[in-house]
Amino acid sequence: MPRQHRVVIAINDDASRKNIGAMLQAAEFLIIGEATDGITALKLIRVRQPDLVIAEVFLPAMSGLELARIVSDDKLAPVVLISSNYDHATLEEAKLAGAFGYLVKPVGEASLIPTVEIALSNYSEVVRLEEQVKELQEKLETRKIVEKAKGILMHTLGLTEAEAFRKIQKQSMNKRISMRAVAEAIILAHSLD
Amino acid sequence: MTEFEQVRELVKEYHVKFIRLQFTDILGALKNVAVTVEELERALAGQVLFDSAVFEGFRGYCEKDILLQPDPATFVVFPWRPRDGAVARLICNALTPRGEAFPGCSRSRLQKVISRFEKDGIRLMAGAEIEFFLFHSGEQGRPTTITHDQAGFCDLTPVDLGENARRDMVLTLEEMGIEVASSHHEMAPGQHEIGLKDDNILVLADKIATFKFVVRTVAQRHGLHASFMPKPLNNEAGSGLKLHLSLWRGETNLFESSDDPMGLSDTARYFIGGLLHHAGAVTALTCPLINSYKRFVPSYHSPFLAAWSSTSRNTMIRVPEKQVGDARITLRSPDPTVNPYLALAAILTAGMDGITNRIAPPPIITDGECSSGDELRELARERGLPRSLAAALDALEGDTLIKEMLGKAIYNRFREIKENEWERFLSVVHPWELEEYLRNY
Secondary structure, eight states, X not given: OOOOOEEEEEOSXXXXXXXXXXXXXXXXXXXXXXXXXXXXXXXHHHHHOOSEXXXXXXXXXXXXXXXXXXXXXXXOOOEEEXXXXXXXXXXXXXXXXXXXXXXXXXXXXXXXXXXXXXXXXXXXXXXXXXXXXXXXXXXXXXXHHHHHHHHHHHHHHOOOHHHHHHHHHHHHHHHTOXXXXXXXXXXXXXXXX | OOHHHHHHHHHHHTTEEEEEEEEEOTTSOEEEEEEEGGGHHHHHTTOEEXXXXXXXXXXXXXXXXXXXXXXXXXXXXXXXXXXXXXXXEEEEEEEOTTSSBOTTOHHHHHHHHHHHHHTTTEEEEEEEEEEEEEEEEOTTSXXXXXXXXXXXXXXXXSSOHHHHHHHHHHHHHHHTTOOEEEEEEOSSTTEEEEEEEEEEHHHHHHHHHHHHHHHHHHHHHTTEEEEOOSOOSTTSOOOOEEEEEEEEETTEETTBOSSSTTSBOHHHHHHHHHHHHTHHHHHHHHSOSTGGGGGGSSSTTOOOEEEEESSOSSEEXXXXXXXXXXXXXXXXXXXXXXXXXXXXXXXHHHHHHHHHTTOOOOOOBOTTSSOSHHHHHHHHHHHBOOSSHHHHHHHHHTOHHHHHXXXXXXXXXXXXXXXXXXXXXXXXXXXXXXXXXXXXX
């Protein structure tokens, strides 16, 4: 059996919270926390680290939009918002808050389950891409730094490009530190002269 | 590259959309005006016009125009990243429209005091340990006095909401270039402490102002309320702002002496002498709330004595028995509700007065001198710090040196606001009074 997705639900009105909880449970989701206000929801999310958050736009203490913004800024989980209307302004705010889905009440199983499934899969794709971007950025940065250090070695020691590269590589292996760290040390030492 | 050019570069690199121009009012509250990146040049040129009332703690009569002059060295991009472009901040001084320092600007005051001694190559360095409570926010979003690590809520789980929040605070501070020396849970439930590394006092004052703002923001993002109130709970320890001080000329620590058994120089002793001589007035600025004085009720570890010691926890100044490494003295009386600029300006002024006029400190208090309750009270009578905000304000009124350092504009406004606060406090009958007196009188 695949791992059950863990969900926190923040809906103020008891009937619809229970209703949505029941539909999710029937679809093999695990409800790990329920809240009726935004602050309690935020605390629950921080502590229980769910895979998915379902929050109503209008919540006491902290609105669902504010909650979604914090949860998405801090990359805690995808948030699916629920509201009784879908006016332009609220939709814009939901987009800015980084929501992964938006459902309009009354919410039936036929719209809830596909929205939640798509949100989960989009979220994991976003996480994967973000990691990739970070990795590539780091590689690019390393390349720039190593290029600069090579330039310094070629200039000060009269080496060819290949020789300079090998020197950095060798030092990196001997000292068991990354080529980037070696390059940074070369640049630092050079700037001290 | 000039500092201004660096700011322009960083604004481009981080896609900054908004810049918050920050400044501290007389009461120590951090205020800010946001300008868009299009207005950056006007802001850097010090041409953003503002209303002086904001600096003086409230809107009132005689509002004047002031200009905000950003200090480019204080440029930082906020680490929480909204999707639609980053937000950065610059800390500002206030100038009059004629380009002079605005008399109500506490940051300019501190700079003025610093530059007076900088001429002789002398600079004060300070590190800070800041305590605060993390309380739960109620369901309506209002802060409560329920601490996070006692509330039943967290019993559910081994992940502590408060520890999480504090870790996040430390990371955020470091991302903003504020080096954290230490961070741990304090004595009382829900009480935390974060230590900031030594820096020159202007930078430290900027850091303390930023620190409070960051801690509050991060706490709020964890559904908690961070409070710097000096004594929020009856039966628990209060929150202090410990300052570790050392005085330098070039690379020489003027507090250090290898000939002395404590490793402490005469300069350090005179500095302590000056601080103790001006203790009352300094306290008005380092402990500025009515509530601040509830930390000074004589007890085992409240710093209520205008004295120094290496063993007692009751003295406002603590010196290590033997200096190891860099010699420093620790001021334990301040609390985190200070205006850091005015407090550090007062500390430097008082300490340097001690050095200039060779004010010898009273004998050092050694262990065992204050053990029983009666003895504590006796000591408090003899050489206690002011017991109330009113008493501290009186001491400040009588201290020409500190008053002159503040300047008429800040002193008069500070006194006005604080006297008003005291009168409002006195005009309310508090629950304790009813419980204590109603039945018997």
